[in-house]
Amino acid sequence: MIDSRPADRLALGFPVYSADSHVIEPPDLWSSRIERRFADRAPRVVRSEDTELWVVGDNVRMAVVGIQAQAGRRYETGPDREKITKRGFYRDFGVFDPDRYVHDLDVDGVAGALLFPSNAHQAYRCVAGDLLAAIARTYNDWVIEFCGAHPDRLKAVAMLDVGDVAAATTELERTVAAGVAGALIPILPLPGRRYDQRAYDRLWRAAEELGVPLLMHVGGNQAVLGREPTIDLVRHATKDLHVQASLATMILSGVFTRHPRLRVGAVEFGASWSVYLMQQLDRVYAGPVRSRSLPPGEQPSDQFRRNVFLSFQEDRAAMLWRHVIGVPNLLWGNDYPHAESTFPRSIEILRRDLEGVSTKDARRIAGENAVEMFGFPGIAARHGRELS
Amino acid sequence: MVGHDRPGIDGGARSWRRNDIVHIEFIEAVVNSAVVESLSVLVGDLADDASARGVVFHLGCVRGGLEPVGRFEPVGRLDPTIADLAPGDGLKALTRLEKVLAAVERLPRPTAVVLEGPIGSVGLELALIADLTIASPDVVFYVPGPERGFLPGMSLYRLVRYVGPGIARQILLHRTTIPAQHARRLGIVDRIVPVPTEALGAELSRLLSLPPAALNLARQMLTEAGPMNYAEAYDSYKAAQFHVLHSLADGSTGAAPDAQYSAAEYVTAPFGAGPDGGDDNADDSASVVRRLDDAGITGAVLYPANVFRAYGRPPGADLTALLSRYNDWVLGLCAGDEKRLRPAVLLDVDDPVAAASEVRRTAAAGAAAAVIPLFPHNEQRYDSPRYAPLWSALEQSGLPITLHRGTCRHVGADARPFDLALHRVEGSDDVFDQVFDALEGSYARLAVVAMILSGVFDRHPGLKVVIVDFGLAWAPYTLMRLDEQYEVRPERAGPPVETNALSGALASHWLPSEHAGFQFADDERPSDHFRRHVFVAVDDDPLGVALLDILGPRNILWAGQLRPDAAVGPPRRMQGLTAEERATVERRNAVCMYGFAPNGVAG
Numbered sequence: 001m002i003d004s005r006p007a008d009r010l011a012l013g014f015p016v017y018s019a020d021s022h023v024i025e026p027p028d029l030w031s032s033r034i035e036r037r038f039a040d041r042a043p044r045v046v047r048s049e050d051t052e053l054w055v056v057g058d059n060v061r062m063a064v065v066g067i068q069a070q071a072g073r074r075y076e077t078g079p080d081r082e083k084i085t086k087r088g089f090y091r092d093f094g095v096f097d098p099d100r101y102v103h104d105l106d107v108d109g110v111a112g113a114l115l116f117p118s119n120a121h122q123a124y125r126c127v128a129g130d131l132l133a134a135i136a137r138t139y140n141d142w143v144i145e146f147c148g149a150h151p152d153r154l155k156a157v158a159m160l161d162v163g164d165v166a167a168a169t170t171e172l173e174r175t176v177a178a179g180v181a182g183a184l185i186p187i188l189p190l191p192g193r194r195y196d197q198r199a200y201d202r203l204w205r206a207a208e209e210l211g212v213p214l215l216m217h218v219g220g221n222q223a224v225l226g227r228e229p230t231i232d233l234v235r236h237a238t239k240d241l242h243v244q245a246s247l248a249t250m251i252l253s254g255v256f257t258r259h260p261r262l263r264v265g266a267v268e269f270g271a272s273w274s275v276y277l278m279q280q281l282d283r284v285y286a287g288p289v290r291s292r293s294l295p296p297g298e299q300p301s302d303q304f305r306r307n308v309f310l311s312f313q314e315d316r317a318a319m320l321w322r323h324v325i326g327v328p329n330l331l332w333g334n335d336y337p338h339a340e341s342t343f344p345r346s347i348e349i350l351r352r353d354l355e356g357v358s359t360k361d362a363r364r365i366a367g368e369n370a371v372e373m374f375g376f377p378g379i380a381a382r383h384g385r386e387l388s
Numbered sequence: 389m390v391g392h393d394r395p396g397i398d399g400g401a402r403s404w405r406r407n408d409i410v411h412i413e414f415i416e417a418v419v420n421s422a423v424v425e426s427l428s429v430l431v432g433d434l435a436d437d438a439s440a441r442g443v444v445f446h447l448g449c450v451r452g453g454l455e456p457v458g459r460f461e462p463v464g465r466l467d468p469t470i471a472d473l474a475p476g477d478g479l480k481a482l483t484r485l486e487k488v489l490a491a492v493e494r495l496p497r498p499t500a501v502v503l504e505g506p507i508g509s510v511g512l513e514l515a516l517i518a519d520l521t522i523a524s525p526d527v528v529f530y531v532p533g534p535e536r537g538f539l540p541g542m543s544l545y546r547l548v549r550y551v552g553p554g555i556a557r558q559i560l561l562h563r564t565t566i567p568a569q570h571a572r573r574l575g576i577v578d579r580i581v582p583v584p585t586e587a588l589g590a591e592l593s594r595l596l597s598l599p600p601a602a603l604n605l606a607r608q609m610l611t612e613a614g615p616m617n618y619a620e621a622y623d624s625y626k627a628a629q630f631h632v633l634h635s636l637a638d639g640s641t642g643a644a645p646d647a648q649y650s651a652a653e654y655v656t657a658p659f660g661a662g663p664d665g666g667d668d669n670a671d672d673s674a675s676v677v678r679r680l681d682d683a684g685i686t687g688a689v690l691y692p693a694n695v696f697r698a699y700g701r702p703p704g705a706d707l708t709a710l711l712s713r714y715n716d717w718v719l720g721l722c723a724g725d726e727k728r729l730r731p732a733v734l735l736d737v738d739d740p741v742a743a744a745s746e747v748r749r750t751a752a753a754g755a756a757a758a759v760i761p762l763f764p765h766n767e768q769r770y771d772s773p774r775y776a777p778l779w780s781a782l783e784q785s786g787l788p789i790t791l792h793r794g795t796c797r798h799v800g801a802d803a804r805p806f807d808l809a810l811h812r813v814e815g816s817d818d819v820f821d822q823v824f825d826a827l828e829g830s831y832a833r834l835a836v837v838a839m840i841l842s843g844v845f846d847r848h849p850g851l852k853v854v855i856v857d858f859g860l861a862w863a864p865y866t867l868m869r870l871d872e873q874y875e876v877r878p879e880r881a882g883p884p885v886e887t888n889a890l891s892g893a894l895a896s897h898w899l900p901s902e903h904a905g906f907q908f909a910d911d912e913r914p915s916d917h918f919r920r921h922v923f924v925a926v927d928d929d930p931l932g933v934a935l936l937d938i939l940g941p942r943n944i945l946w947a948g949q950l951r952p953d954a955a956v957g958p959p960r961r962m963q964g965l966t967a968e969e970r971a972t973v974e975r976r977n978a979v980c981m982y983g984f985a986p987n988g989v990a991g
Contacts, residue, residue, distance in 0.1 A: 185927065238834050245827060249823055270865060270868065289822055313869070320934070320938075
């Protein structure tokens with residue numbers, strides 16, 4: 001069973017920040033908040049058998065309420081593991097309550113966390129157009145409020161509908177002004193709307209100018225709109241394929257050549273895959289390609305290291321390859337409260353994966369990179385002595 | 389199901405059941421391939437037979453009207469002609485036997501052995517794995533010494549566990565027999581009684597009264613007490629066994645220290661993949677050997693430089709015929725110098741049963757490896773059970789699978805198979821072509837991940853996959869992700885399930901237990917299957933070499949990749965290896981995988 005006592009926040013000798021944690025949306029988030037004209041089609045809870053789930057639009061199943069709250073399950077065996085019912089809620093986590101949330105961060109020894117949705121981005125595969133944009137706006141307003149309770153420890157990620165680039169840009173500007181630290185975009189947008197298209201330049205430019213990273217998170221794929229998800233462990237074990245392809249597309253098509261200050265994060269995919277991708281991109285680009293979009297003398301791997309960063313939970317190979325990937329590009333996350341989460345053993349797991357890593361690199365990977373990337377000013381000041 | 393009231397006779401063993409105890413008796417002294425097969429069937433039935441409370445093996449006993457086994461001929465001795473079999477066949481027979489023994493060792497119910505008279509090495513193996521061994525005073529174990537050309541299977545490993553390496557060395561090298569009393573002192577035999585079958589009932593009843601969990605725990609603790617785990621020792625044994633068999637076949641021992649084998653070289657066939665065919669620069673045996681000599685390569689596995697793109701053809705007889713034609717040509721080419729040139733044949737897997745036939749045909753003609761497409765079809769991934777006949781044929785033929793760049797099936801709407809198709813836009817798409825080129829290795833990863841997570845290697849423990857020309861750096865992430873996903877989502881293992889095919893609200897998030905697929909053994913993780921069955925052939929990859937702690941030399945083969953059109957010059961050697969690692973990567977692994985002669989051939 002989970003020990004709910006706070007852990008030593010400086011157990012590693014420096015504060016730890018999570019670049020990938022999650023809220024779980026309240027069941028009535030959209031039904032109670034969305035603009036009235038979308039009320040009939042917004043995500044709403046229906047009961048099916050013994051389960052509550054959100055349906056959206058024309059009753060498309062979006063997500064099961066609460067099932068993502070499974071932190072700690074992977075470490076349990078026997079009856080405790082079986083307590084995870086099909087409805088989730090292994091434990092009454094602090095996912096709806098910011099005060100409880102920071103308490104759980106304390107239990108995990110984590111000083112601060114960047115919060116992604118658990119369910120809102122499932123809408124990418126369910127609906128498009130004005131409804132999707134409204135779902136995103138509603139979520140953004142709520143998560144900004146949620147993090148506002150502890151602005152020094154919780155940072156929000158906004159969700160963008162990139163189907164309308166101008167509207168997405170406006171929403172990015174609005175939410176950044178309200179305090180979000182980054183913005184979620186689909187790993188792959190709608191079919192035929194790939195990120196190499198010039199239509200996105202407006203959004204890329206805004207992100208550059210605002211200094212906020214754009215984030216591709218596991219599970220946010222708009223190209224599968226209308227498809228029922230497949231339960232397939234093979235796909236889960238190769239889920240980095242799409243983010244690799246999208247990042248490769250952006251690099252090879254010159255997105256980062258045109259927007260050299262744009263930062264894009266691949267979140268929860270692990271990090272060590274990037275070494276092979278960089279190798280292969282350089283190989284291909286050195287070969288007989290028909291068009292070249294990178295400045296003379298620059299290789300795809302140069303842009304990858306300059307413009308892309310990666311979050312991971314457990315990736316020992318990435319730690320060993322950290323100087324190939326680039327220490328500033330590696331950000332740790334606890335994925336709380338999902339099934340893959342390192343909660344409540346984050347410190348123990350970090351200590352294991354960081355074995356042999358210099359303290360200087362370790363504190364960057366496990367904390368400072370996130371502090372700089374997403375801005376935890378309050379906590380940075382509080383831990384100024386430690387960070388220095 | 390093992391026979392009930394009356395004895396069943398199959399090959400060299402028979403079985404009967406009494407009071408839900410299954411008895412298996414060796415009715416022939418010699419354990420040859422047929423007996424191994426028979427035992428495999430009997431033990432396989434036992435594993436599925438929940439009603440059986442225990443199993444007893446009888447060696448040297450005389451039963452029910454059958455002719456008595458000769459009293460001076462050790463019963464349960466390995467057929468010495470196994471050493472005369474081709475290396476692949478010999479290893480296969482021994483591998484199958486070991487699989488049977490391992491299955492007995494893991495049966496979740498008491499096992500006993502009853503021995504009388506002279507006993508061969510298989511009897512010793514059974515005694516070493518059983519929970520109870522009862523012997524008559526005249527029992528003598530005859531352990532084949534090294535002069536017979538093969539180690540006594542994993543009995544040496546088990547013997548060392550019992551008696552320590554010193555006494556095991558004495559037995560193996562100097563004594564080669566173990567009388568009953570000595571075996572009793574060593575702990576191999578539990579009881580010595582004049583008529584073992586009469587003592588069996590009382591002794592076995594004690595074991596039967598134990599809770600199964602207690603018995604299994606005791607076994608586990610005993611197994612784990614040793615310094616090396618079973619899988620490590622088994623891999624070591626198989627590699628050693630292969631070397632010994634080859635040494636015998638070649639009439640020499642030891643490998644030339646400077647032999648260097650390439651897991652991938654390329655030859656030009658006299659016909660290409662296109663309809664026009666014809667290639668004036670076709671290779672022959674002499675031209676390939678000259679290139680190897682120039683590069684200082686002892687031997688090589690040969691792949692086509694101009695036929696892989698045939699995998700872009702639509703399904704049908706044309707594809708099958710073209711690949712078959714290439715196979716005949718490359719088999720003929722390699723026959724010109726079979727010690728140095730080893731042919732990889734190409735398979736059309738659209739019809740797995742026909743592909744299995746082609747495996748058997750080409751293996752009989754000397755094939756050393758078999759190429760299957762990197763990715764077959766969107767609806768027919770390699771976790772599909774449709775490929776079971778092909779995996780069986782490959783396993784039985786001892787041919788490793790090759791997954792090679794440039795072999796995806798590019799057919800019609802599946803022009804970029806699997807989910808990468810989502811990244812393509814209409815019309816000419818140069819960006820996508822580059823992305824696909826960069827990510828082509830993902831299909832090799834997808835193939836082995838699908839095979840591992842669906843339990844292909846559990847059902848086909850002799851199957852191996854060699855991934856050629858994609859480097860090493862993809863592997864550490866693959867290993868990590870395999871284990872992480874299985875640990876977190878074991879209930880999602882199994883064939884893909886479209887959620888709309890499931891009932892209930894949970895469809896999109898939870899796989900009901902009735903859909904659960906392959907579950908790994910408690911002490912195994914998916915990465916164990918990768919390390920045991922998946923190999924990577926590369927020329928050099930400094931970043932991959934930097935992480936040898938994660939994927940070590942045992943899984944790496946060197947590939948010189950002398951394409952006919954490449955500039956003449958020395959091939960790239962892997963850098964950063966110790967001499968021992970280099971010997972493994974450049975020589976030992978190729979010898980074991982492809983059947984090169986370990987003594988090498990002067991260049």
